[in-house]
Amino acid sequence: MTSLDEAATWRKAVAGDGDAFGLLFDAHQHRVYRHALRMLRDRHDAEDVLAATFLELWRRRDAVRPVDGSVLPWLLVTAGNLSLNQARGLRRYRAFLQRLPRSEELAAAAETQALAQVGLDVDPALLAAITSLNATDRQLLSLVALEDYPLRVAAEALGLSEQAARSRWQRLRRRLAQQHTPDSLTFAAEH
Amino acid sequence: MNQTLDPVFASALRRHLVALPVERAGRARRRLAVVCGAGITAVALGGVAAATLRPAAELATPPLAAPVIVNGVGPASVVLPKAPRGATYVRIELACYDGDRCATPGGSVDGPNRPGFAKVQRDALPLTATPDPANAQQLAPADPTEGIPVDVDPGTHWRLYAVYTDRLNPTSAPLDDGRVLGIPSDQEVPDLVPALATNGKRGWIDYQLLTHRAEPTLTENGTSQAPLPVYADDGTTVIGSAEVSESNR
Numbered sequence: 001m002t003s004l005d006e007a008a009t010w011r012k013a014v015a016g017d018g019d020a021f022g023l024l025f026d027a028h029q030h031r032v033y034r035h036a037l038r039m040l041r042d043r044h045d046a047e048d049v050l051a052a053t054f055l056e057l058w059r060r061r062d063a064v065r066p067v068d069g070s071v072l073p074w075l076l077v078t079a080g081n082l083s084l085n086q087a088r089g090l091r092r093y094r095a096f097l098q099r100l101p102r103s104e105e106l107a108a109a110a111e112t113q114a115l116a117q118v119g120l121d122v123d124p125a126l127l128a129a130i131t132s133l134n135a136t137d138r139q140l141l142s143l144v145a146l147e148d149y150p151l152r153v154a155a156e157a158l159g160l161s162e163q164a165a166r167s168r169w170q171r172l173r174r175r176l177a178q179q180h181t182p183d184s185l186t187f188a189a190e191h
Numbered sequence: 192m193n194q195t196l197d198p199v200f201a202s203a204l205r206r207h208l209v210a211l212p213v214e215r216a217g218r219a220r221r222r223l224a225v226v227c228g229a230g231i232t233a234v235a236l237g238g239v240a241a242a243t244l245r246p247a248a249e250l251a252t253p254p255l256a257a258p259v260i261v262n263g264v265g266p267a268s269v270v271l272p273k274a275p276r277g278a279t280y281v282r283i284e285l286a287c288y289d290g291d292r293c294a295t296p297g298g299s300v301d302g303p304n305r306p307g308f309a310k311v312q313r314d315a316l317p318l319t320a321t322p323d324p325a326n327a328q329q330l331a332p333a334d335p336t337e338g339i340p341v342d343v344d345p346g347t348h349w350r351l352y353a354v355y356t357d358r359l360n361p362t363s364a365p366l367d368d369g370r371v372l373g374i375p376s377d378q379e380v381p382d383l384v385p386a387l388a389t390n391g392k393r394g395w396i397d398y399q400l401l402t403h404r405a406e407p408t409l410t411e412n413g414t415s416q417a418p419l420p421v422y423a424d425d426g427t428t429v430i431g432s433a434e435v436s437e438s439n440r
Contacts, residue, residue: 018209025208033196047197051204058211060300062380063308063403081301092298092377095327096207103199135291136303159305 007069014061025054028072031147032079038146039083039130044102049086051100052093053079073149073157080142084131129176137172140165248424251373252361257387258354260401262413263439265345268338271353274318278355281335282374285312286402288409290347296340297328311402313375315359325359341439348409350435352401354385366426386421388431394421396433405435413438 004023012020029050036049056078057064057071067073082089090097126145130138136158143154155165255275263269271281287293287310293300297314316333317326333339335353343349356374363373363381372383372395383395396419399405407414418432 013212016212018212021212022205022209025205029201029205030196043197047200050196051200054204054208058208063311077302085299085301088294088299091328091330093327094329100203100207101199103197135301139303158303159308160303 005069006071007066010064010066010071021058024057024071028075029054031072032075035076035142035147036079036083039080039142040086045086046083047100047102048090048093048097049079049082051097052082052090055093055096056082067153067157073143073153076143076147077139077157080139081135084138133172136160137168140168141172144169246424247364247366247372247426250362250364251381252356252358252363254374254385255355255357257393258352258385260350260352260386260433260435261437261439262348262350262407262435263341264348264411264413266343267341267349267439269335269341269351269353269439270338271335271355273336274355277357279318279321279323280315280356280359281318281333281339282354282356282361282376283312283314283316283339284352284375284398284402285314285341286310286350286352286405287312287343288348288350288405288407288414290344290349292342292344292347293349294342296333296342297330299342307406309403309405313377313380315377318355323359348407348414350402350405350407350414351439352384370426372424372426383422383426386419386433388421388433389418390431392421392431394423394430395426396421396435401435407436 004027006024006027009020009023013024032053033046033050036046036053037043040046040049053075057075064071064074130141133141139158140154140160143149143157144151149157151165151169152162155162158165160168255278256272259269259271261269274281283295285293285295287300289304289306291301291303293310293312295312295314296316298312300310300312302310315326315328316335316339317323317330318332318335320332322329339351339353341349341351354374360376360378361374363371363376363379365371366383370382371379373379373381375381375384375398381398384398384401385393386396386401387393400419405414405416407416409415414436416436418434420429421431421433422428423430
């Protein structure tokens with residue numbers, strides 16, 4: 001997305017430019033897919049979340065607020081919500097998702113290998129901690145710990161003031177420490 | 192990472208996504224065609240012929256009963272009047288003015304509270320068990336006289352707009368000025384939606400002022416907001432006002 005003016009592309013998409021919407025999909029599909037895959041550890045489920053996330057981007061286009069000119073934080077937040085609430089979140093699109101074609105060639109072994117290659121081995125304790133949090137803290141932790149967003153950007157994506165996000169973050173750190181979650185989380189948030 | 196995303200799936204999804212804005216633009220062109228089409232029987236714009244110039248209120252799917260607008264705080268169940276004959280769905284707009292969760296039986300809008308920024312959950316609850324090929328959700332039939340669940344965080348201030356209709360996606364129609372009136376659907380959120388004025392007249396109120404841009408005062412039992420003007424079928428003439436702050440009982 002380095003050469004693409006994403007904010008302008010988003011405006012074009014909302015105004016009816018399908019190719020512009022396609023460019024946004026091209027730019028962010030892999031990050032969104034990876035985010036869902038980390039949470040779900042199932043390729044098909046992550047594909048479903050990827051599709052539903054972009055469909056939600058379109059359905060809720062009037063409410064989407066790019067952060068730092070990018071819709072990616074919004075996409076990641078939405079993908080995180082959908083990953084943790086699949087049954088409800090994907091119901092609207094179930095019939096459509098079932099119609100989308102899938103390759104059969106990606107064998108399970110290849111999938112496992114691919115997962116290992118891309119470093120998706122999120123600590124189970126961290127995943128458990130994420131799922132135990134309320135919606136806002138869950139998203140804050142996902143954006144910062146899994147997607148390496150600075151706290152400032154995560155705060156804006158979540159509609160929080162930076163001070164509020166920092167306060168939540170401190171509480172989160174204490175809670176994670178109490179839960180003996182490995183402190184691999186020195187995070188971009190500290191920067 | 193790239194190699195793990197199924198290219199067949201991604202390609203099919205991309206084709207669908209690219210078509211979404213184009214479809215919307217097509218609808219906008221059809222509206223424009225209606226506006227520009229006075230005295231013209233058919234105007235081709237982007238391959239779409241102009242519609243006939245019947246009034247929007249005649250073209251739009253009518254509500255089968257007066258819509259219900261109620262407000263509350265926290266999780267609740269909203270009891271509606273008995274569904275009128277022919278009703279197959281109750282369409283719902285649930286606006287949440289705070290809280291992190293805003294859900295109805297068919298879905299939810301989750302996310303942190305943003306002051307002045309309402310979350311709106313849109314839903315259509317079937318009233319019959321008859322399969323509807325147009326409906327992907329396959330929810331169990333609802334009985335609104337038993338109550339529609341409002342699934343929100345404790346303390347969340349919300350407003351529910353509910354209207355009985357005979358189809359999943361009611362048809363909206365454009366006014367001469369390009370605004371659209373009708374019942375909200377999965378495909379279209381009209382500018383004006385049906386409402387009952389306090390003087391008993393039926394007309395149309397501004398959807399945004401009812402939901403996203405309402406900015407009501409949040410109270411102990413729900414919300415407080417000045418009544419909204421109710422417009423005639425022309426979308427302009429005020430025929431009354433609608434109370435939008437009644438509390439759920």
